[in-house]
Amino acid sequence: MDKVVATAADAVADVPDGASLAVGGFGLGGVPNVLIGALHARGVGGLRVVSNNCGALDTGLAVLLAAGRIARVTASYFGANKEFARQYLSGELEVELIPQGTLAERLRAGGSGIPAFYTPAGVGTQVAEGGLPLRYDGRGGVTVASPPKEVREFDGVPHVLEHAIRTDFALVRAARGDRHGNLVFARSSRNFNPLAAMAGRVTLAEVEELVEPGAIDPDAVHLPGVFVRRVVALSPAQAADKRVEKRTVSA
Template structure:
């Protein structure tokens, strides 16, 4: 379907079931598809696998789904300042698969390109490659499950680890502009993980600050072939992740 525009965020996420896997764009508080996350929270879907660099903060973005115990598995790079994320992980309420930021981006990019796996030097000789990182704890603090050892291979005298691509059921993306055909343009650093998330999922849902009739080809960051639904949300305030002031 050429026309991708949906009338509301509620309609855009209405078919996301319990147990779905979702790639979510954004980094820190920048480029977060917060309106889509809020709509999913209202829908009530749970047991979610979330693929995202981090899980927002305690009171914004994915942190709200985490607070409601809607997320059962996280694939990401770091805990950030989200105390609830750390608590659920350490107290055995959440399975966490850590992956380096660059590897996370490449796993999504590979999924969108139809590449099932790739080799990278990131993680060679570390617990990440050797399968020693706890992915889930028991409530008493003991380790319930660890990551699996990764396949390694030597190329030209250098050792590499094998990483598998990510192909989730859905993706949530924030764009500055979208047109009715689903072409996307991002603003500055809000591009971050959004293009990779947009390309890797079976169904990509975009919240755009502005929907226009058409975006000039030279200004398109992600072509509409990757996008399934677009909803206009207007300007979004992201807040401040770290506030430092003088005495």
Template sequence: MLDKTVATVDAAVADIPNGVSIAVGGFGLVGIPARLIDALRAQGASELTIISNNLGTDGFGLGLLLEDKKIVRSIGSYIGSNKEYARQYLSGELAVEFTPQGTLAERMRAGGAGIPAFYTKAGVGTQLAEGGIPTRYNSDGTIAEYSKPKETREFNGEVYVMEEGIRADYALVHANKGDRYGNLVFSKTAQNFNPDAAKCGKVTIAQVEELVDEIPADEIELPGIYVDKVVEVGPQETGIENRTVSK
């Protein structure tokens, strides 16, 4: 279909079912698809596996889905200042798979490129490769599940750990500009995880601040072949992850 535009964010996420995996772009609160997340929260899909650098903050972004107990597993890089994320993880309500930031981005990019696995030095000699990181706790604080050891291999005298590519059922991303064909342009650091998340989704939904009829080929930063739906949301404000003020 040439015209991939959708009228509203509610319509864009209407068919996302329970129990699916969703890759979500952005870093912290920068470049996150906040309007799509709000719509998904209202839609009510639950038992979700979220693949994202982190899960927002309390009361904003993916933190809202956590608040509503819609997420059962997180694949990401850090907890950050999200107290509810930490509470659910330590109380056994949420399974967490920690992945280094660069490795996470490459796992998503590889999945979108049809690459099932790759080798990296990140994590060699640590519990990331050797296993033993708690991925789920029991309600009494004991550990219910540990991460498993990963395959390692030597190349040219150096040891590398194998990481699997990620192919998510859906992807939600934010872009500065998009056209009706699904081509996207990102603003500054919003280009961090958004393109990789978009590539790894089997169905990718993009919220854009500005929708245009067509983007010139030499300005496209993510080709529309990776995008299934585009919805215009207007300018988006970035939340404040940690507010520091003088006394």
């Protein structure tokens, strides 16, 4: 039951080239930077990533992206990541953009054993009708486009069929975790982390504070340990390393 491994390098040691990864976080919040750094150090490539975005500034998945280690991204938006946009438009990277709520539900469905679901999000657009550019040729043309999806009416309202997402591995970051893999996420970092963890067949969690089993009230657990395979305890310096994407101050 003790799922703690000594280092992040040990946690990612069996992640191969071409693996699919569900990665938690949103912008700079709740991003498993230490596990991502360990993957970068290992040199694995051809990764297929599912995450809300592909890193911000020069942190998170942006590290792997800049090194050319990512082959495909399923995400909701580009944000201010100019390298993400450049690789997509130049044809170096395949990208599937989907509505944010749909992405969240596809991950949750994958972890819940639901193969597909219907949603009104995207009906009447290329999300449902197909034709979204997945890969460009670098000259403005499209080499791979999204296929059309099934649309069905419920109570007179059209809905598009979306398939669940399952990945080989998941990388998440939690504020607290015990040796059994039970996790607690801090504030907004609870957004995509539990969903990514559920979708991964092998989930790796870095925790800012490692506690013994029983120290977390069962009612306070955000993600049960059944979804987590390995736990890495961060050092105080790693746990405190949190950047601010857009700093605002009052006069």
